[in-house]
Amino acid sequence: MAEHEWMNDIRxxxxxxxxxxxxxxxxxxxxIRQWCEVMGVDAARYTAEGAVTAPPAMLQVWCMEGxxxxxxxxxxxxxxxxxxxxxxxxxxxxxxxxxxxxLSFGRDLREGERLYYxxxxxxxxxxxxxxLGTGYFVTLVMTFCSEQPQGDEEVGQLLFRVFKFRAAxxxxxxxxxxxxxxxxxAAAKRPQPGISDDTRFFWEGARAGRLLIQRxxxxxxxxxxxxxxxxxxxSFEWDTVQASGxxxxxxxxVMHYPExxxxxxxxxxxxxxxxxxxRLVSQLVGVQPGQVRIGQAVQVEFNSFDDGELVLPQxxxxxxxxxxxx
Ligand code: ZN
Numbered sequence: 644m645a646e647h648e649w650m651n652d653i654r655x656x657x658x659x660x661x662x663x664x665x666x667x668x669x670x671x672x673x674x675i676r677q678w679c680e681v682m683g684v685d686a687a688r689y690t691a692e693g694a695v696t697a698p699p700a701m702l703q704v705w706c707m708e709g710x711x712x713x714x715x716x717x718x719x720x721x722x723x724x725x726x727x728x729x730x731x732x733x734x735x736x737x738x739x740x741x742x743x744x745x746l747s748f749g750r751d752l753r754e755g756e757r758l759y760y761x762x763x764x765x766x767x768x769x770x771x772x773x774x775l776g777t778g779y780f781v782t783l784v785m786t787f788c789s790e791q792p793q794g795d796e797e798v799g800q801l802l803f804r805v806f807k808f809r810a811a812x813x814x815x816x817x818x819x820x821x822x823x824x825x826x827x828x829a830a831a832k833r834p835q836p837g838i839s840d841d842t843r844f845f846w847e848g849a850r851a852g853r854l855l856i857q858r859x860x861x862x863x864x865x866x867x868x869x870x871x872x873x874x875x876x877x878s879f880e881w882d883t884v885q886a887s888g889x890x891x892x893x894x895x896x897v898m899h900y901p902e903x904x905x906x907x908x909x910x911x912x913x914x915x916x917x918x919x920x921x922r923l924v925s926q927l928v929g930v931q932p933g934q935v936r937i938g939q940a941v942q943v944e945f946n947s948f949d950d951g952e953l954v955l956p957q958x959x960x961x962x963x964x965x966x967x968x969x
Contacts, residue, residue: 662720695754724762778808831904867921888943
């Protein structure tokens with residue numbers, strides 16, 4: 644296929660480097676400790692007095708802007724490293740989906756180092772058509788450096804690739820949106836879970852109306868999501884126990900947008916704490932999205948979708964009188 648003429652200007656940007664974005668703070672123990680707590684990593688390994696190093700996976704964290712978008716420290720560039728994507732948008736390639744994110748590390752970062760990164764537009768693919776639509780794979784590489792008196796030192800890179808495209812099924816005009824949504828909803832099926840040898844028991848259990856939790860045969864630890872090995876004793880031997888199905892809402896989100904068929908919106912999704920101690924993500928039913936509360940008592944039920952192709956455990960709030968926290 645011949646290249647669009649408007650791509651010439653965009654391709655000319657390949658190789659362009661977008662200037663520095665500085666870190667607000669030097670590498671420091673409090674941020675490392677908090678990051679470790681959030682991620683479930685043992686902070687003691689990184690924060691010993693006089694030997695503070697940053698977990699490698701924190702690399703991108705140091706130069707993040709915080710809650711306010713594009714609020715970077717003085718001296719940082721105001722150039723938009725996503726310039727090529729903006730130009731594609733102007734040609735009707737309005738949609739974007741992230742494809743790859745690959746972080747690579749040069750060395751450990753030590754307390755007191757100050758980082759910055761630059762962004763290079765690494766490549767733009769030939770025009771491609773995927774199930775999502777037609778467009779281009781755009782690859783950006785962020786290079787992280789540490790300021791050093793004897794010359795700055797590269798400490799890692801982040802490759803970030805997106806697919807920027809014109810959607811195969813573009814959004815309908817507003818006046819047609821309701822009927823289009825109804826048609827899509829009638830045709831769309833629920834996503835099927837990816838079932839592996841590790842997870843088959845869970846879905847077979849659901850089909851039989853049983854909520855099963857994986858249990859380590861070595862030490863008895865319950866775990867979810869299912870996996871091949873016990874995180875506590877490293878045993879590969881496991882069986883299952885049937886959960887009571889009683890639990891509480893540990894956390895939740897209500898999905899408003901994008902509206903994806905066949906789901907109703909707003910769509911309340913909760914992290915359920917089962918009374919056995921494990922947690923699982925599930926859709927809530929029988930509750931107004933605005934009425935969901937953390938700590939609310941819920942009970943599992945098994946609902947069948949798409950002519951029985953799929954059986955899902957879902958959770959329904961139980962009457963306040965029966966509630967654990969009522
Ligand atoms: Zn175990």
